[in-house]
Amino acid sequence: MSDSVSQAARPRPYRLAELGLIILAIVASTSAYALVGLGVDDAMPTDIYGYMAWLTALALLIHIVVWWKAKYADPVLVPIAVLLNGLGLAMIHRVDLGRVEFLDSATQQLIWMTLGVGLAITVLIVLRDHRWLRRYTYVSGFLALFFLLLPLIPGLGRTINGARIWIGIGPLSFQPGEIAKILLAIFFAGYLVAYRDQLVLAGPKILGIRFPRLRDFGPIVIAWIASVGVLVFERDLGTSLLFFGLFVAMLYVATSKVSWIIIGMSFFAAGAVLATLLFSHVQQRIDGWLNALTAEEYNKTPGGSYQLVQGLFGMANGGLVGTGLGEGRPNMVPYAESDFIYASFGEELGMAGLFVILLCYLLIFERGIRTAQKLRDGFGTLLAAGLSFTIALQVFVVVGGVTRLIPLTGLTTPFLAQGGSSLVANWVIIALLLRMSDNARRPVDEFHTGVLKITEDPDSTTASARRRKKSADDSDRTDAEHRNSPSDRTSSDESPTTVHATTPADEAVTTNLSTRRPSGPDQRPTDEPTQGGDR
Amino acid sequence: MSEFTVTVFRFAFFVILWLFVFGVAGVLRRDIFGARRGPRKAKKNKAARGSSRQSAPAQNQQTQNQQAQPAPVPSRPAPRANPGSIRVTAGPMAGTSLILSGAPVTFGRAPDNTIVIDDDFASSHHARIIARNGAWVLEDLSSTNGTFVDGSRITAPFDLGIGTQITIGHTTLETQS
Numbered sequence: 175m176s177d178s179v180s181q182a183a184r185p186r187p188y189r190l191a192e193l194g195l196i197i198l199a200i201v202a203s204t205s206a207y208a209l210v211g212l213g214v215d216d217a218m219p220t221d222i223y224g225y226m227a228w229l230t231a232l233a234l235l236i237h238i239v240v241w242w243k244a245k246y247a248d249p250v251l252v253p254i255a256v257l258l259n260g261l262g263l264a265m266i267h268r269v270d271l272g273r274v275e276f277l278d279s280a281t282q283q284l285i286w287m288t289l290g291v292g293l294a295i296t297v298l299i300v301l302r303d304h305r306w307l308r309r310y311t312y313v314s315g316f317l318a319l320f321f322l323l324l325p326l327i328p329g330l331g332r333t334i335n336g337a338r339i340w341i342g343i344g345p346l347s348f349q350p351g352e353i354a355k356i357l358l359a360i361f362f363a364g365y366l367v368a369y370r371d372q373l374v375l376a377g378p379k380i381l382g383i384r385f386p387r388l389r390d391f392g393p394i395v396i397a398w399i400a401s402v403g404v405l406v407f408e409r410d411l412g413t414s415l416l417f418f419g420l421f422v423a424m425l426y427v428a429t430s431k432v433s434w435i436i437i438g439m440s441f442f443a444a445g446a447v448l449a450t451l452l453f454s455h456v457q458q459r460i461d462g463w464l465n466a467l468t469a470e471e472y473n474k475t476p477g478g479s480y481q482l483v484q485g486l487f488g489m490a491n492g493g494l495v496g497t498g499l500g501e502g503r504p505n506m507v508p509y510a511e512s513d514f515i516y517a518s519f520g521e522e523l524g525m526a527g528l529f530v531i532l533l534c535y536l537l538i539f540e541r542g543i544r545t546a547q548k549l550r551d552g553f554g555t556l557l558a559a560g561l562s563f564t565i566a567l568q569v570f571v572v573v574g575g576v577t578r579l580i581p582l583t584g585l586t587t588p589f590l591a592q593g594g595s596s597l598v599a600n601w602v603i604i605a606l607l608l609r610m611s612d613n614a615r616r617p618v619d620e621f622h623t624g625v626l627k628i629t630e631d632p633d634s635t636t637a638s639a640r641r642r643k644k645s646a647d648d649s650d651r652t653d654a655e656h657r658n659s660p661s662d663r664t665s666s667d668e669s670p671t672t673v674h675a676t677t678p679a680d681e682a683v684t685t686n687l688s689t690r691r692p693s694g695p696d697q698r699p700t701d702e703p704t705q706g707g708d709r
Numbered sequence: 710m711s712e713f714t715v716t717v718f719r720f721a722f723f724v725i726l727w728l729f730v731f732g733v734a735g736v737l738r739r740d741i742f743g744a745r746r747g748p749r750k751a752k753k754n755k756a757a758r759g760s761s762r763q764s765a766p767a768q769n770q771q772t773q774n775q776q777a778q779p780a781p782v783p784s785r786p787a788p789r790a791n792p793g794s795i796r797v798t799a800g801p802m803a804g805t806s807l808i809l810s811g812a813p814v815t816f817g818r819a820p821d822n823t824i825v826i827d828d829d830f831a832s833s834h835h836a837r838i839i840a841r842n843g844a845w846v847l848e849d850l851s852s853t854n855g856t857f858v859d860g861s862r863i864t865a866p867f868d869l870g871i872g873t874q875i876t877i878g879h880t881t882l883e884t885q886s
Contacts, residue, residue: 191736198732202725209722212715250733257729305820367827370801498719523723530726537733550805551825617810 188249189241195253196233203229203260206499210268213500228284229260232291239295243302244612248541251611254534255589255604259287259597261531262590265518268500269511279511279592286594290601297605304610308553311364318357321350322404337410337584351413352599355564356606359420363556366428370552374429402445411449411456412583416567418442423563424556427546463581481508485517485576496524512592513584516576531590532573539566542607548614558610561603791845792871792884795838800880801827813839816877817850830854830878838869845869845884854878 204226211219219225233256240247267280301307307314325331325338332340332347340347366373398421402414422438449456458477465471466479466486473480484507491497504510504518511518520528542562546555565588572591575582586596795814796806807814807824815822817835826835832852838845847867849856857876858867875882 188736195729195732195736198725198729202722202729205718205722205725209715209718212718249736253729254733305825308820370827371829495719495723498715499722526723527726530730533730537730537737541737547804550802550807550823551820552801552827553820553825555802617808 187245189245192240192249192252193237195250196237196256199253199257199260200226200230200233202257203264206261206264207267209499210264210271211500213498214268214271225284228288229256229263232256232288236291236295236298239298240608243298244608246612246615246617247608248545248611248615250537251541251604251608254538255601258531258534258589261519262515262587262592263287264499265504265515265522265590266511266592268522269504269515269518271500272503272505283592283594283597286597287601289594290598293598294601294605294608297602298609301606301609304554304557304606304613305551307360307557308364308367311361311368314357314364315361318354318361319400319404321354321357322400324350325408326404338408339410339413349593349595351410352595353602355413355416355420356561356599356602358417359424359557359560359564362421362424363553363560366424367552367556370428373425374431406449406453409453409455410584411453412571412585415442415571415583416564416585418445419567420560420564423567424560427556427559428552459581459583463578466578481514482576482578482582484508485514485520486578488517489520489577492521492524494524495526496520496522498522512586513572513582514576515587515591516573519590532569535565535569535588538562538604538607541611545607545611545614549610550614554610554613558607561606565600565603792869792873792886794885795875796883796885797824798874798881798883800878802880806885809838809845811840813837815850816880816882817852824882826877826880828878828880831880835877836875841866847873847875852877 204222207225208218208222211217211222233252236252240252263280263283266283270277270279324341327341330341330343331338332342334340334347339349339351341350342348398418402418406414418438418441422434422442425434425438426432450460451457455477462471462474462477462479462482466482471479472483488502488504488507491502496502499522502518502521504514504521507514507517516528516531519531523530539562542558542565546558546562549555549558568585568588571580571583571585572587574580575585586593588600589597792809794806794808797803802824805824814824815834815837816824816826816831817833818826818828818831819833822834832850832854834850835852836847836849836856838847840846845868847856847858847863847869849863855862857863859874860876869884871884871886873884875884
């Protein structure tokens with residue numbers, strides 16, 4: 175394109191900028207690690223080079239894969255994730271050093287990070303187009319339920335700190351709910367994009383708010399009740415709050431009706447009151463939040479406000495620039511490396527450090543929403559908005575809880591807190607956002623979908639494939655003509671994708687598209703009968 | 710190591726952290742601060758005419774567009790006086806835009822289209838824009854409810870100019886330079 179206007183509007187890959195930011199993130203993470211050693215032992219940690227090499231290898235690996243597979247992906251997501259992860263590692267190491275027994279949790283976390291980055295790379299390589307996920311809307315819905323139910327299976331599930339959300343295989347434990355979070359986002363996105371018109375336009379109108387018909391709304395209510403119900407049984411209300419927030423946010427994005435937020439908020443208020451009345455541990459949390467600074471709550475065991483108040487004291491001790499890494503006493507707070515890692519950072523890095531962390535989350539969220547805006551399909555818009563909203567809501571719930579804005583709930587701080595499942599899930603979210611932002615910013619002539627055909631390929635479209643496609647087109651058309659009755663809606667909406675997934679023609683298409691062919695209009699044989707080959 | 714050195718390191722660490730944040734903001738400048746300018750060109754314009762810095766971003770954009778109009782004639786005989794991009798102006802996808810650059814652009818309800826129109830009034834593969842004889846041509850792919858150009862339903866492939874309104878279901882698209 176030599177046209178200057180188009181050139182100005184044409185997205186640049188920004189891959190070198192990403193590399194620069196990644197290097198900066200690694201330098202920051204490594205110096206945090208070194209400062210922890212300096213602060214605690216007054217000497218450089220001996221394994222600093224190994225640590226740095228490991229982190230660099232992981233970051234460069236994902237950078238290269240992004241360059242190779244998702245050239246136009248957002249340039250700041252990977253550096254931010256690396257920085258947050260590196261800072262979390264340093265703080266986990268610091269809390270570990272302050273403990274009586276040394277557990278080497280930082281190395282464990284680094285192994286989890288390796289697994290997370292590995293999964294992210296797998297997602298980037300395997301998932302060539304996020305729209306492919308839409309075919310698995312209901313599969314993801316059921317898988318999400320399955321993952322949520324796993325900890326309830328006797329023998330497999332484990333109860334840690336009163337919440338039955340872990341599964342344990344041998345010495346390893348994992349929270350399947352974290353993966354379920356992503357699957358639910360896929361399910362909601364796929365479902366809402368197909369039914370959003372019905373949700374907005376059909377159904378009775380009560381008090382000026384249009385309610386959807388039960389038939390349209392049924393599956394999603396079932397999914398929601400099931401997930402929330404399961405979580406109430408597993409006694410993890412933080413995650414349940416997260417799912418509910420995700421659900422309301424995606425409904426709002428899908429329908430752009432403020433009434434959904436109002437309905438969601440009132441549902442939530444009712445649920446909160448009910449939970450307070452029904453569950454003693456919720457009541458404890460509320461008491462500890464409202465009267466945190468009374469002697470009665472402070473000394474109560476278990477379930478008092480000791481942890482919360484110690485966290486507040488720690489942050490107050492940190493002040494503007496903190497005590498310096500390795501020089502505070504974050505170990506005063508129970509779970510300083512997981513639930514209260516934010517308070518630990520507040521103590522040792524002060525407000526100047528906390529604001530960097532919060533800005534990083536804000537930037538991830540901004541990039542996610544921006545991707546959602548730019549994407550050219552409703553499914554991607556919903557999925558990107560939903561995934562970035564999960565991260566934002568999680569940060570709000572954790573940080574709000576630690577700073578005593580809202581009652582404390584057991585959620586993990588994304589990327590920072592110790593905990594493998596959450597870290598792995600967040601890396602997968604980053605990979606999905608990378609893939610979607612790549613699709614959103616990629617110019618059309620460079621589209622490589624791998625799964626879904628959008629450009630025609632006259633050379634490879636054989637006569638038989640063309641005929642098959644034509645018949646598929648015809649069936650589409652008849653489907654479309656019969657689409658007036660709402661009951662046919664589901665099948666007609668899903669059929670094009672599912673039908674083509676099984677035909678051999680689609681197989682051929684898949685292989686064709688795995689090689690990118692930037693083709694200018696002038697190279698194209700203009701008289702080619704293109705009608706049949708187009709999808 | 711002395712207290713002083715450690716303190717210096719501590720503050721150097723903050724500098725790195727904030728450098729990172731500002732680095733990210735720098736990469737995303739156009740997105741975060743809303744000033745939509747072309748990457749290199751706009752900077753040159755600004756350097757040449759200092760007054761344009763005070764003008765609003767929208768105005769800036771306009772002047773840039775005006776300057777870009779008599780841009781050097783392209784070397785390729787490809788579509789030139791033709792639209793360079795297409796923008797969704799109404800419907801659920803409003804605000805999305807796409808640069809026309811060689812490859813066909815397809816519209817429809819199925820997820821494999823370039824622009825997916827989730828609308829009961831759109832067919833799975835509703836319409837497409839392809840390059841033919843050096844022009845962008847809009848074709849209706851035998852859709853049920855038809856493709857409308859400036860209000861009238863098209864029956865034959867339509868040569869697109871700049872500022873054409875294309876309506877598919879509830880979605881309206883406009884071709885732009």
